[in-house]
Amino acid sequence: MPVARTRSIALLGLTGSVVEVEADLSSQLPGFVIIGLPDAALTEARERVRSAAVNAGCPLPQRKLTVNLSPAALPKHGSGFDLAIAIACLAAAGEVSVESVDRVVHLGELGLDGRLRPIDGILPAVLAAVRAGHDTVMVPAANAAEAALVPGVEVIGVSSLLEAAIRHGGEYDEQAVEAVPAIVRGDDGEPVVGDLADIAGNGDAVEALITAAAGGHHLFLLGPPGAGKTMLASRLPGILPDLDSDAALEVSSIRSLSGRPLGAALSVRPPFEAPHHTASAAAIVGGGSRVIRPGAAARASHGVLFLDEAPEFASTVLDVLRQPLESGTISIHRASAVASFPARFQLVIAANPCPCGHHGVDDTSCTCSPVVRRRYLARISGPLLDRIDLQILVPRITTAGIRVAAESPGLSSAEARLRVDGAREVARDRLRATPWRTNAEMPGPWMRGAGRLHPGGRASAALDRALERGGITMRGYDRVLKTAWTIADLDGAAAPTADHVGRAYFMRKGISA
Numbered sequence: 232m233p234v235a236r237t238r239s240i241a242l243l244g245l246t247g248s249v250v251e252v253e254a255d256l257s258s259q260l261p262g263f264v265i266i267g268l269p270d271a272a273l274t275e276a277r278e279r280v281r282s283a284a285v286n287a288g289c290p291l292p293q294r295k296l297t298v299n300l301s302p303a304a305l306p307k308h309g310s311g312f313d314l315a316i317a318i319a320c321l322a323a324a325g326e327v328s329v330e331s332v333d334r335v336v337h338l339g340e341l342g343l344d345g346r347l348r349p350i351d352g353i354l355p356a357v358l359a360a361v362r363a364g365h366d367t368v369m370v371p372a373a374n375a376a377e378a379a380l381v382p383g384v385e386v387i388g389v390s391s392l393l394e395a396a397i398r399h400g401g402e403y404d405e406q407a408v409e410a411v412p413a414i415v416r417g418d419d420g421e422p423v424v425g426d427l428a429d430i431a432g433n434g435d436a437v438e439a440l441i442t443a444a445a446g447g448h449h450l451f452l453l454g455p456p457g458a459g460k461t462m463l464a465s466r467l468p469g470i471l472p473d474l475d476s477d478a479a480l481e482v483s484s485i486r487s488l489s490g491r492p493l494g495a496a497l498s499v500r501p502p503f504e505a506p507h508h509t510a511s512a513a514a515i516v517g518g519g520s521r522v523i524r525p526g527a528a529a530r531a532s533h534g535v536l537f538l539d540e541a542p543e544f545a546s547t548v549l550d551v552l553r554q555p556l557e558s559g560t561i562s563i564h565r566a567s568a569v570a571s572f573p574a575r576f577q578l579v580i581a582a583n584p585c586p587c588g589h590h591g592v593d594d595t596s597c598t599c600s601p602v603v604r605r606r607y608l609a610r611i612s613g614p615l616l617d618r619i620d621l622q623i624l625v626p627r628i629t630t631a632g633i634r635v636a637a638e639s640p641g642l643s644s645a646e647a648r649l650r651v652d653g654a655r656e657v658a659r660d661r662l663r664a665t666p667w668r669t670n671a672e673m674p675g676p677w678m679r680g681a682g683r684l685h686p687g688g689r690a691s692a693a694l695d696r697a698l699e700r701g702g703i704t705m706r707g708y709d710r711v712l713k714t715a716w717t718i719a720d721l722d723g724a725a726a727p728t729a730d731h732v733g734r735a736y737f738m739r740k741g742i743s744a
Contacts, residue, residue: 235322237332238365239315240356241307244523244563244570245484247359249336251301252312254319259295265316267300270308270521279310279341280317287345287393289403292324306567308522311350314339314369317392318399328400335387336360337395339371342411345392349373349413354487357381358480369395372410377493380483413492424469424503427644429462432628434641436463439623439738441647444470445654446717447669448710449556449578449618451611454625456588460581463625464537465503467579469644471534472652473499478533481573485525485532501534504576508543512551516561517572523563528555529572541580542610549615552578556618578619582608592627620671620710621738654720670716675709684716686727694732703740711735 235254240247250267263277284291298316300307315337322332338356340348353374358381360368367385370378375388389395390410397403430437436452440463443450450467452460474482479497486493486502506514506527513519517526528536536552538544555561555574563570584590585599586607599607616622659668665682667673678684685691694711697703703711714735715727724731 233329235319235329235332237315237319237322238336238360239312239338240336240359241305242352242356242359242488243306243568244525244572245355245481245488246571247356248302248305249360249363249365250305250307250312250315252315252319252337253299253301254316254323255297255299256292256320256323257295257297261293262295263298264296265298265300267298267303268306269300269312270306272310273300273307273312276310276313276316276341279313279343280320282343283313283341283345283392284317284321286343287391287396288406289321289326289393289396289401291320296320296323309350310340311338311352311356313341314347314371314392314395317341318369318395321396321401322399326401327396331399334367335399336365336368338368339374339389341392346408346411347371347389347391347395348411351490352488353377354380354480354493355484357384357386358484360384369398373413376495377487380480380493380497414490424465424644425462427466427470427647428641430459430466430641431633433459433463433625436623436625437641439621440467441470441642441650442714442717442721442738443467443577443579443621444647444651445721446620446658446714447577447671448620448714448717449671450580451616451619451622452579452581452625453584453623454581455590455592455627456583458625458627460625461539464505464535464539464579464581466644467535467537467577468501468503470647470651471501472648472655474501474533482533485530485572489525489530502531503535503537504528504531505537505539508538508540510544510548512545512548515548516551516555516574517563517570520565523565523568523570525572526561528552528574528576529561531576532573534576536576536578538578538580541582542607544610546610546612549610550612553615553618556615580611580619582611584608617704617706618710620714622740623738650721654717657720658716670713670720673713675706675712678709678712685712686715686732690727690729691732693729694736697736703736707739711739714738 237252239250241250318332321327322329340350342348349371354377357368357378361384369387372388372390375386378386391408454460479499483497504527515526516528559575561572561574585604587598589597658670698708715731718731719727
């Protein structure tokens with residue numbers, strides 16, 4: 232028989248590469264060799280494939296089988312190549328149609344009983360196959376619904392190797408096999424977010440939250456325990472606009488790669504990630520020595536990354552976010568490969584004013600010395616704070632504030648989202664000839680130069696003086712101007728005025744004022 236070929240997908244981060252799986256059957260002593268830079272899990276496919284084929288009722292011939300994974304220089308990881316290897320071997324033996332297997336991309340892990348087990352990363356793998364020009368994929372039955380979320384592809388879900396062989400023209404007796412169900416890890420759905428109207432008082436903080444949502448700005452909330460910082464942060468996803476189709480596909484791909492469940496359709500709501508303060512740097516940005524997985528920052532892409540009790544995080548963990556905040560991507564370097572993940576998230580961090588939390592509220596009961604307070608907040612480095620557009624004090628609500636809030640409820644999430652949608656539409660229209668869609672994405676040099684978006688004159692005079700006095704960095708200067716444009720969009724103004732720039736400057740320097 233000639234060499235039989237089929238295809239599978241090798242994932243490195245969210246990037247998928249088509250791998251040609253070639254099988255050759257020779258008249259030598261029985262053996263099974265896999266070449267083409269496989270890892271340990273893939274090398275073990277020899278035993279899985281042989282046992283699965285026997286137990287499924289479509290045994291491989293007792294001759295030497297050589298399987299090549301091409302391109303040979305590309306690292307291949309995991310057990311997702313099992314189905315492709317088994318089908319290529321059956322085609323080389325003449326048991327199934329060579330032409331049929333050559334047209335289909337195969338993904339799936341084999342159990343020793345011949346059943347197909349679901350694998351992580353089906354969505355980005357199928358997406359890579361479609362982008363490479365393939366229109367038919369065969370996947371485990373438990374992954375079929377997820378694979379079908381990719382438009383323009385025919386998905387064939389099979390429960391066992393025997394069923395796959397029959398689909399490719401193998402003359403075997405059909406056997407009913409119970410499909411292996413998907414294993415659910417992590418959360419089982421979208422985060423539950425409350426309504427913005429639940430927040431009593433703190434009008435300045437609510438307005439800052441709406442500004443952050445409208446412009447895609449980062450936010451720092453400083454206040455005593457019980458002031459409502461966590462409640463504010465958890466309401467942010469509820470007032471963000473729905474994701475467009477490309478962003479929804481990217482978010483779902485990251486969830487798939489993380490082993491998290493997907494619904495019957497692509498989710499259009501922004502994700503919300505809130506890692507515990509004991510999380511390591513690898514847990515935040517992603518990592519892994521063999522298979523590189525996305526961290527919380529990548530999973531929060533197009534959504535919100537919330538770091539509660541930020542000073543309790545290790546300083547090195549917080550500082551790894553500095554580069555993603557600027558570039559919008561995370562690159563994880565390993566000796567054998569470099570994986571990249573999207574990281575276009577909104578960062579929200581919350582902190583108490585001191586370890587005991589009473590400074591500025593009840594100084595008579597605060598047990599923290601000035602040195603202790605400075606050391607506590609200094610765990611959030613200056614370079615990281617310089618990248619956060621809005622820095623807001625959140626005071627503790629009083630009984631008078633509770634009574635006022637009960638008599639006149641605040642803005643609901645639905646009403647706030649209408650304001651945010653309107654402001655974002657204005658920004659999109661202004662930036663329609665650029666690759667950016669929100670004010671926070673605009674590069675400073677472009678905004679001040681070719682974009683002609685610097686308000687100039689009296690509108691920015693106070694901000695210009697702050698820059699000359701050293702009260703703000705050049706990065707901070709640009710971020711204040713971006714926030715001013717967002718406030719102007721919310722107010723329906725054609726361009727930022729001195730009032731808008733002043734409000735933006737106060738929102739950035741409110742904590743240190």
